[in-house]
Amino acid sequence: MFHRLRRFFCPDLAIDLGTANTLVSVQGEGIVLNEPSVVALEKGTRRVLGKGTAVGKLAKQMLGRTP
Template sequence: MTNYKALFIKKIGIDLGTANTLVYLPGEGIVVNEPSVVAISLVDNKILAVGNEAKEMIGRTP
């Protein structure tokens, strides 16, 4: 019998810091290390970018 529960359960560690967001997977280490930045459109409130891509947009006017 297949253990379907094991397909969906995974232990992870998430650090939602003020400067950076990190995701840790056991056996793999840190798999995500991005700035805690989100770029949002002023026109329609949609997310334009997150992480490094959003940080590069700081101070730019679309």
């Protein structure tokens, strides 16, 4: 079973879904993404704002604001 699942994983890429920041590291390049683990949702519908663009740093800037 593990051998079948192994083909879906890439040993050259690491993703850390941390509580404060999400990090993506590529072997040989180091950290290529370091973004806050935040997503902005539309009040009432709870849908992600901006068709998925309100994530990370942009979403963190929106904390405490009501669009």
